[in-house]
Amino acid sequence: MxxxxxxxxxxxxxxxxxxxxxxxxGRIISQVWSKRKVLIITDTNVAPHYLRGVTEQxxxxxxxxxxxxxxxxxxxxxxxxxxxxxxxxxxxxxxRTDGIIALGGGVIxxxxxxxxxxxxxxxxxxxxxxxxxxxxxxxxxxKTAIDIPSGKNLVGTFYQPDLVVIxxxxxxxxxxxxxxxxxxxxxKCAAMKGGIFWNLVQxxxxxxxxxxxxxxxxxxxxxxxxxxxxxxxxxxxxRRLLNFGHTIGHGIELAAHGRLxxxxxxxxxxxxxxxxxxxxxxxxxxxxxxxxxxxxAVGLPLTxxxxxxxxxxxxxxxxxKVRKGRLTFVYLKQIGQPAFYPVDVTQLETxxxxxxxxxx
Amino acid sequence: MxxxxxxxxxxxxxxxxxxxxxxxxGRIISQVWSKRKVLIITDTNVAPHYLRGVTEQxxxxxxxxxxxxxxxxxxxxxxxxxxxxxxxxxxxxxxRTDGIIALGGGVIxxxxxxxxxxxxxxxxxxxxxxxxxxxxxxxxxxKTAIDIPSGKNLVGTFYQPDLVVIxxxxxxxxxxxxxxxxxxxxxKCAAMKGGIFWNLVQxxxxxxxxxxxxxxxxxxxxxxxxxxxxxxxxxxxxRRLLNFGHTIGHGIELAAHGRLxxxxxxxxxxxxxxxxxxxxxxxxxxxxxxxxxxxxAVGLPLTxxxxxxxxxxxxxxxxxKVRKGRLTFVYLKQIGQPAFYPVDVTQLETxxxxxxxxxx
Numbered sequence: 239m240x241x242x243x244x245x246x247x248x249x250x251x252x253x254x255x256x257x258x259x260x261x262x263x264g265r266i267i268s269q270v271w272s273k274r275k276v277l278i279i280t281d282t283n284v285a286p287h288y289l290r291g292v293t294e295q296x297x298x299x300x301x302x303x304x305x306x307x308x309x310x311x312x313x314x315x316x317x318x319x320x321x322x323x324x325x326x327x328x329x330x331x332x333x334r335t336d337g338i339i340a341l342g343g344g345v346i347x348x349x350x351x352x353x354x355x356x357x358x359x360x361x362x363x364x365x366x367x368x369x370x371x372x373x374x375x376x377x378x379x380x381k382t383a384i385d386i387p388s389g390k391n392l393v394g395t396f397y398q399p400d401l402v403v404i405x406x407x408x409x410x411x412x413x414x415x416x417x418x419x420x421x422x423x424x425x426k427c428a429a430m431k432g433g434i435f436w437n438l439v440q441x442x443x444x445x446x447x448x449x450x451x452x453x454x455x456x457x458x459x460x461x462x463x464x465x466x467x468x469x470x471x472x473x474x475x476x477r478r479l480l481n482f483g484h485t486i487g488h489g490i491e492l493a494a495h496g497r498l499x500x501x502x503x504x505x506x507x508x509x510x511x512x513x514x515x516x517x518x519x520x521x522x523x524x525x526x527x528x529x530x531x532x533x534x535a536v537g538l539p540l541t542x543x544x545x546x547x548x549x550x551x552x553x554x555x556x557x558x559k560v561r562k563g564r565l566t567f568v569y570l571k572q573i574g575q576p577a578f579y580p581v582d583v584t585q586l587e588t589x590x591x592x593x594x595x596x597x598x
Numbered sequence: 599m600x601x602x603x604x605x606x607x608x609x610x611x612x613x614x615x616x617x618x619x620x621x622x623x624g625r626i627i628s629q630v631w632s633k634r635k636v637l638i639i640t641d642t643n644v645a646p647h648y649l650r651g652v653t654e655q656x657x658x659x660x661x662x663x664x665x666x667x668x669x670x671x672x673x674x675x676x677x678x679x680x681x682x683x684x685x686x687x688x689x690x691x692x693x694r695t696d697g698i699i700a701l702g703g704g705v706i707x708x709x710x711x712x713x714x715x716x717x718x719x720x721x722x723x724x725x726x727x728x729x730x731x732x733x734x735x736x737x738x739x740x741k742t743a744i745d746i747p748s749g750k751n752l753v754g755t756f757y758q759p760d761l762v763v764i765x766x767x768x769x770x771x772x773x774x775x776x777x778x779x780x781x782x783x784x785x786k787c788a789a790m791k792g793g794i795f796w797n798l799v800q801x802x803x804x805x806x807x808x809x810x811x812x813x814x815x816x817x818x819x820x821x822x823x824x825x826x827x828x829x830x831x832x833x834x835x836x837r838r839l840l841n842f843g844h845t846i847g848h849g850i851e852l853a854a855h856g857r858l859x860x861x862x863x864x865x866x867x868x869x870x871x872x873x874x875x876x877x878x879x880x881x882x883x884x885x886x887x888x889x890x891x892x893x894x895a896v897g898l899p900l901t902x903x904x905x906x907x908x909x910x911x912x913x914x915x916x917x918x919k920v921r922k923g924r925l926t927f928v929y930l931k932q933i934g935q936p937a938f939y940p941v942d943v944t945q946l947e948t949x950x951x952x953x954x955x956x957x958x
Contacts, residue, residue: 333921
């Protein structure tokens with residue numbers, strides 16, 4: 239079993255990674271939580287596979303368990319479903335010494351994490367991310383959120399769990415497109431880290447190679463993110479590295495209204511930002527080709543018809559990371575050397591130039 | 599001007615107390631905030647008195663100002679109104695470097711504080727409490743909340759402001775009952791602190807003495823609370839001192855369904871818990887009489903028909919401060935010497951005994 243220890247200003251916790259961890263959950267959770275009442279929050283995709291097993295595990299370890307299953311999909315990151323999760327906390331009379339387990343992908347991590355941070359002004363939380371994207375992305379950093387009509391993730395908190403349990407066996411029950419989108423985040427991290435991690439990514443030549451290398455890919459991704467987050471919990475400076483590929487990515491993801499998965503939009507954003515900065519002479523020649531090959535190997539997109547459209551620029555201008563009228567792009571000097579570059583939001587249209595050959 | 603510096607694990611900030619501060623707000627806020635967009639959240643009682651002046655002050659200092667006025671009263675601490683305040687953040691396109699000002703009593707402090715903690719996972723906040731209760735109670739400690747059908751303050755965060763501005767002149771525009779209820783919290787603090795603070799309370803012989811001594815009463819109350827909160831931000835142990843009078847108080851406040859103001863219920867709870875512990879021989883004889891005289895001087899109640907009823911006990915058992923099946927009462931060994939006493943919630947009925955002569 240791999241253990242990554244995360245230290246933030248507000249809390250320290252471990253991320254455990256190993257195949258078969260879900261079958262040892264009772265013992266594992268007993269090591270961080272005293273006996274208490276536990277509310278498991280999961281969704282309609284995940285519940286049929288894991289809810290019964292997880293419930294039995296924690297009950298056999300002496301915990302009292304209740305569960306709430308919400309509809310699968312981004313639409314559950316809403317005021318309405320948040321009120322349902324809070325109502326479940328009340329109905330189960332969770333006290334300040336009880337806890338919530340988030341069992342599912344990124345949506346469940348965000349929703350259950352926000353619920354845990356709000357109920358009685360914060361109760362204990364364990365994250366069990368079951369998708370590759372949630373395992374490498376949202377399980378580190380303590381971000382929680384729901385969406386509102388004005389945009390994604392606009393309402394939320396920073397709230398650290400007591401433990402993150404990652405069992406890569408869960409990837410076997412996911413549709414291929416869902417695992418592949420998570421790999422977009424892996425490539426993003428690997429391109430910034432370089433070295434052994436980037437070499438590992440070269441070994442992934444088709445989608446089937448992702449589960450085969452899952453443990454290492456997850457471990458390297460989380461270690462990279464945990465290092466960054468440990469040094470900067472609240473997106474002051476260093477943490478903004480994790481926005482690599484996300485600035486253009488969020489723009490087209492929002493404008494695509496659900497057609498693109500998050501990791502797919504990030505793949506496009508990661509490749510395109512490399513192209514832009516290579517054109518400016520700030521990124522070493524050939525870097526975008528390397529990044530593009532890694533993404534295309536598993537079928538991730540490098541371009542999209544929304545690139546350069548007014549809809550994309552409008553969405554970018556509303557990015558919650560706009561500070562004092564500027565968006566800070568993360569780019570690569572070369573593989574393994576990320577850097578920052580701020581751009582005035584009023585100049586995005588003239589500054590970003592897309593041509594029809596980008597990635598095609 | 600009096601300045602109290604509060605240090606918590608997550609933030610340091612100042613509380614400023616002086617008559618006429620609202621007329622100097624632009625200058626004051628400029629000392630803690632760089633120029634930014636500001637959303638003022640207030641209510642229908644406060645807006646007619648202060649919204650225009652506050653807006654002009656901060657605009658004259660170079661800030662951009664917008665405002666949202668919500669209905670006065672506890673009913674605004676709801677999911678529905680929280681969604682309205684969040685929608686106002688979106689409509690005004692508040693970015694992470696913008697800020698929220700809470701201008702009003704405890705309801706506004708709780709609601710606007712929660713809004714600031716959730717919007718974009720937290721933006722900057724300044725509290726301008728305008729009622730005595732908010733000035734002495736909710737302005738220190740960073741508690742934010744809304745109510746849900748299951749109970750008061752069950753959904754919220756701990757979120758510290760950048761600054762608290764207290765202008766006791768605002769008390770002159772409040773109904774007498776509202777100022778008197780805030781004084782219930784003052785007596786609660788003074789009884790735990792003793793010494794000069796308790797002597798000061800002896801000088802308040804009728805409601806008109808409250809505004810006359812407002813600056814000192816507020817200063818001493820906040821200093822006491824700030825000392826406690828600085829040492830324990832998240833209600834681990836010491837902070838539970840602030841629950842003095844609140845355990846019985848919350849029980850009858852909830853069971854009274856709005857008939858009793860919070861500070862009135864706390865007054866009853868403070869006196870009654872002194873009576874209970876005096877009867878047990880844990881509180882020095884005569885202490886409850888001293889506390890009772892201080893509360894009665896301004897017309898605060900010492901007893902209520904709900905004391906000892908099933909409705910009161912049911913509400914107490916659902917107190918969110920129940921931990922591992924126990925409620926921890928705060929009592930006084932004598933004036934100036936608070937202590938803790940845990941009671942199993944299943945034994946509340948046998949343990950608390952009220953007779954008809956209590957305080958009558």
